[in-house]
Amino acid sequence: MLIIERLTKTYGEKKAVDDLSLHIRPGEIYGFIGHNGAGKTTTLKSAVGILQFDEGNIIVNGTSLKDDPVKCKRQLAYIPDNPDLYEFMSGIKYLNFIADIFGIPSDVRQEKIREYADLLELTGDLAQPISAYSHGMKQKLAVISAWIHDPALILMDEPFVGLDPKASHLLKEMMREHCDKGGAIFFSTHVLEVAEKLCDKVAIIKQGRLVKAGTMEEVKGDDSLEEVFLELEAE
């Protein structure tokens, strides 16, 4: 579903991501962990075509992001760490905008909006301008906008930040359901307990380089993910 091959991205002199390779397969929830500034966001932004990278390749469902970025982007959704959405729009206008871009028919989008907005308890606020939303409400709207076009691959940067416990729980269920239907999810998080319980696979990044990746069992063995992570960080 998503192949990241020898990805390298530099900012001036600093290598934010250094020769990173990952393979996310259909049905997998793939966690991405690392300390602040390790290169998680840069990797995610490169994988969705926001950042241009220096070396390597990113392949989404067999299509290279460099060769056909629009085709790749049609198959994925991205939720950033800080949901800076169009504040001049209302929630419903933003969802319709995203649905228009992905060419979702009117009846289908209406049904999806109803389903996810009801689930995340945002229906009553959809007519409100996004500028009046709290951080959590914006995050919920970003989640709905990602799920509305039924993407094969969803990339999320710290998706649980700002969500209330109920919404967090619902998002985890949505993620599992999405992958059970053959989709894939690649997300970064600092909440190691969540990663440990939710992810099928996990990758640990340190100073732009991949230090460990694999199934949860392969990475943590008999220890907790937190212990493994702290051990690797200390090295």
Added chain:
Amino acid sequence: MFWILLKKQASEVFKGYFYDAKKNRMRSVPAIIAWFVFFIVIMVVFLGGMFTTLALSLCAGLVSVGVGWLYFLLMSGLAVVLGAFGSIFNSYTSLYLSKDNDLLLSLPIPVRTIIAARIVNVYLLGAMYSAVVLLPTLIVYWGLFGATARTVICGILLFLIVTGFVMVLACLLGWVVAKLSRRLKNKSYITVLLTLLFIGVYYFCYFKANAFIRELILHAEIYGAKVKGKAYAFYLFGRIGEGDWVATAIYFVVMVVLLAAVWTVLTRSFLSIAVAGGTTTKVRYVEKTVKRKSEFGALLSKEFTRFTSNANYMLNSGLGILMIPALGVLLLLKGRELCAVINDAFTGRPDSGAILICTMLFMLASMTDTAAPSISLEGKSLWIPQSLPVTAKTVLRSKLSMQLILLMIPMTFTVICAAVAVPGMVAVKLLVCCIILVFAVFYSVWCMVIGVRMPVLHWTNETAPIKQSGGVMLALFGDWGLAIVFVILYLAVGYKLGAVAYLALWTVVFAAIALLLLRWLDTRGAKAFEAL
């Protein structure tokens, strides 16, 4: 603390001069110097030079007949007009709508310090514009009649009084708009309407005063005596520049009282306006089926939503929507008369009237420049168009299309009016229509190119990209500069070709450049957008 806040605001205003957002790094020292030189040339040489010429033409004549105070009164009036024009549009946003409100209020900074820094920001912007009139006014007077300690001190105080008055006007309008917009649903439209109403009244008085001033200059002595007798306050105001201590003291005290009143009003209401979300009722969501739009339609609709929801954007980048048709109506009513006067004034240069009308419309086109700040306005939400499955070319075309729609529709009406007004051959009338419409297309593409080349993506106050960015300045002054070159070239040598050939030549030039720029936008411009 106050200075830290001021420094933060100044760094935001001048960020584009030091930092290249496209390359994500600091500019080189020569590039920084070049940008500042460009800014100084615009302010000092272009605007300052214009008002120095005016001051030179008025000063000696009025002072020699004993009404030097009238010189200072007229020039101060102009300074207030220009200063208010420069600061009044964005006072509401500058005072209350900064994105760092929550951050600053959470820090151990007294609220009064935040307000003071914001007011000083409004003051500096107004003062910058007023200074291009006032400084030449004072320097010309001191140069011609000598600078004594008294006239210099009073001159400096005159500067402070006038710029202080501009600030009071701007702050009060910002406060009124803020108070009203909290209670209203269509805030952006109401803000635009109120500001336009204010400007309308302001300029109505100003233009009425203009005719009055002309008459006043012709009979300076007689009217000087009359004004002194019947409107003593104006006389007294003008006396400040001549070094009258009493007049200076009176107006200085008045200004201090006005400032204190504005300070009281703003400090009492700042928190409730800046922090509260307003008192409008919650909009109830009613599910309805919407018609599916194309990719391009969705992007264009998004641009229009942004435009119509932002009063600051509408006022600063869309005023041409009203002003261009207004000029069209004026041309229908007075165009023939105007052309006759111009043609008489430039005998030997046939069809000068048509050329000058084209120049006016070229200049007026700069009042619709939505494309220039459109990429900067994406700000932190730039990730949305960059992560969606649309090409950068489509995104840029949608932004360009909004400006084309907003500019071409009113312009089409006005060119028809211009064609009716312009006397002479049908060919000249047709070419006037063609060149103005082609120029409007060229200007729109030019604005879009500037938008891509000079984006300001990191801002806390939307005034920065809309009004204060180098790109917007370049779009505005570039348009004016080109219009001036167009008319001067005709009056100097172009008339030898004849108006038909001259207009045809420029039409082809504008069309060719527009096509080249459009080609650049679709290719390298699109790549530049992707790399932002």
